[in-house]
Every structure is written in structure tokens, then in C-alpha cells.
Amino acid sequence: MSQNNLTDKLLQAEGLLVQGQAEQAVELLSRLAEDAEEYVDRNCPTTNEVQWFSFPTIFERLAYRRVENDPRELRDVGEPLDRLYSDLALANVHCGDYDAASLALKQAIRWNPMGCEHRLNLADLCRIAGDMQEYLGLSFTVFERASEAPHLVRAYLNFFEYFVAAEKPRAAAACLHVAQRVDATDRGLAAALEHAAGTDADPAGMTDEQASELLAAEGLPDGANAEIAVCLLMCATDAAAAGDLNTTTNLTLRARDLVGDKAAMALLKLIKSSEEADDAN
Numbered sequence: 001m002s003q004n005n006l007t008d009k010l011l012q013a014e015g016l017l018v019q020g021q022a023e024q025a026v027e028l029l030s031r032l033a034e035d036a037e038e039y040v041d042r043n044c045p046t047t048n049e050v051q052w053f054s055f056p057t058i059f060e061r062l063a064y065r066r067v068e069n070d071p072r073e074l075r076d077v078g079e080p081l082d083r084l085y086s087d088l089a090l091a092n093v094h095c096g097d098y099d100a101a102s103l104a105l106k107q108a109i110r111w112n113p114m115g116c117e118h119r120l121n122l123a124d125l126c127r128i129a130g131d132m133q134e135y136l137g138l139s140f141t142v143f144e145r146a147s148e149a150p151h152l153v154r155a156y157l158n159f160f161e162y163f164v165a166a167e168k169p170r171a172a173a174a175c176l177h178v179a180q181r182v183d184a185t186d187r188g189l190a191a192a193l194e195h196a197a198g199t200d201a202d203p204a205g206m207t208d209e210q211a212s213e214l215l216a217a218e219g220l221p222d223g224a225n226a227e228i229a230v231c232l233l234m235c236a237t238d239a240a241a242a243g244d245l246n247t248t249t250n251l252t253l254r255a256r257d258l259v260g261d262k263a264a265m266a267l268l269k270l271i272k273s274s275e276e277a278d279d280a281n
Contacts, residue, residue, distance in 0.1 A: 006036065006084065013087055022094035029088040033107070036081055082112035089121065098125050116142045116151035123158060136162060143221050149183035149254065157188055159220060160201070169200030174214035177203035178222050181257070 009032055016025040085108035092101035105122040112118065123138035135158070142155035156179040163172035176196060179189050180203070196202045203211070212222040236251035 006032065010083060010087060013091070017087075017091055017094060022091050025091040026088065026095060026097075026100075029084060029091055032084055033081075033088060033104075036084060082108050082115060082118075085111065086118060086121075093125075098128060101125060102129075113145075116145055116148070116155075119145075120151065120154050120158070132162070140220075150186060152182050153179045153186045153189050156182070157192055159218075160192055160196075163218075164201055168218075171214050171218050172196070172201040173203040173206055174211040175220075176201070177206045177208075177211040178215065181208070 089101040089104035108118040126135040139158040160175040232255040239247040
């Protein structure tokens with residue numbers, strides 16, 4: 001159950017899916033999941049002691065990743081197990097077993113609590129099952145965790161669809177307006193804008209202030225989220241230390257777009273001062 005061996009098995013399962021053998025893929029992935037959980041229980045005692053996956057905010061997780069030195073801690077096995085359960089969910093969807101797919105996605109979230117894609121995919125299954133409360137709840141948690149524009153846009157599109165169904169066209173338009181500020185090139189957003197064109201949910205002519213007020217009235221953030229910007233800037237500083245200037249520039253620009261130049265500079269200074277204090281200790 002080494003990471004390399006697990007990766008090979010995951011590739012084998014993905015090959016079965018491509019060949020249309022979804023049931024065999026489910027069988028293989030289910031067996032792998034049992035073996036992997038047993039391996040973790042035997043070899044990774046820090047998972048029970050630290051409970052890394054239960055940290056609720058991105059600040060706590062990033063801080064923990066920076067100070068934890070035990071090579072057995074959860075992140076070493078989190079990524080392959082996260083992928084394993086995600087693949088298992090997909091295989092179950094191919095088999096039409098949405099309940100099993102939902103359970104698998106919940107396990108994927110357990111191993112990667114910051115993985116917004118799993119939350120959004122689970123939200124889709126909840127919508128199919130008619131559980132709109134869970135659908136909205138999962139979509140909302142993405143705002144607290146998203147560090148990638150596509151995930152944030154997808155969350156806004158989920159609320160756009162909800163507000164359209166709830167006959168709140170202006171709130172729906174505000175979702176599209178803010179999503180455009182996050183990533184105007186998103187394909188899903190382009191389709192939603194085309195659908196909304198000429199209707200009451202069309203964001204054309206709406207100002208940033210109007211969109212912010214409408215979303216605030218519904219309890220949603222307007223995209224200028226400092227927590228998201230902090231995540232982007234922390235990743236940018238790591239990329240800079242690794243010499244990856246392209247990634248550093250892209251992440252910094254995205255953070256600036258979220259909170260503005262002055263706030264982004266202030267957050268960068270805060271991050272640097274925090275790191276210097278950690279180094280001193």
C-alpha cells in the first residue's frame with residue numbers, strides 16, 4: 001500500500017472505467033479503500049492524535065502544514081486516498097448508484113477537507129436527490145475554502161440556479177456579476193450569462209456596489225474575500241521561494257483582484273511578518 005503502488009492501482013481502475021467496466025472498477029476501488037484505511041490505521045498514528053482533517057479553516061490547515069514535521073502525518077496519504085474515493089464516487093455514478101457515490105465523496109472530503117471539487121460534486125448529487133438544503137450548504141462552504149477561481153465561480157453558479165428557481169432574479173444577477181469579476185472566461189459562467197441575457201437575472205448594467213448589497217442581503221460573500229486572498233498569497237510566497245515566478249505572479253494578481261492593491265500589500269506584509277516570527281521562534 002505504498003503511494004506508488006496505490007497510484008498504479010488507481011490508473012488500473014481508471015482504465016476499467018474508460019473501457020466501460022464500471023462494476024469492476026467499483027470492486028477494485030472498494031477493495032483498495034478498505035486496504036488503505038487499514039494501512040493508515042496501522043502505520044499513521046498521528047491521524048488519530050492530530051485530527052488534521054478536522055481543522056475547520058484554511059488558516060489552521062496552512063499553519064499546521066507549515067509546522068508539522070512528522071513524515072507520517074496525514075498529508076502524506078491524504079492525496080492518494082482523496083483521489084481513490086473520488087474515483088470510487090465516479091465509478092458508482094457510472095453504475096447509477098448515487099447513494100454509494102455520495103458516501104465515497106464524503107470520504108474524499110474527509111481526506112481532503114479543502115478540496116472544493118469534492119464538495120461541489122457532492123452538492124450536485126444532493127441536488128439530484130432533492131436535498132436542496134445540503135446542496136446550498138455544501139456550495140456555501142466553498143466560499144470559505146476556494147483558492148481556485150473555477151471552484152468559486154461554480155459555487156456562485158449554484159446559487160444563481162437556486163435564486164432563479166426561488167424567483168429572486170436580482171440576487172441571481174448579482175451572483176453572475178461577482179462570478180465575472182472572479183473569472184470572466186469560465187465556460188459555465190458563459191453559458192449562464194447566455195441563459196440570463198435579456199431576463200431579470202441579466203447582470204448587464206449592475207454595479208459592483210449593487211451586487212455586493214444584493215449578495216450581502218442573502219448572506220453571501222461578494223468575492224472580495226480576504227481569506228481566499230490570504231491562501232493565494234501564502235501559496236504565492238511558497239512559489240516565490242521555489243523560484244516559480246509565473247505562479248507567483250498569477251497568484252498575486254488573483255489575490256489583488258479579489259481585495260485590491262492596498263489590501264493585498266497589507267496581507268503580504270502580515271504573512272511575511274508571521275513567517276519571520278515563526279522562524280525566530
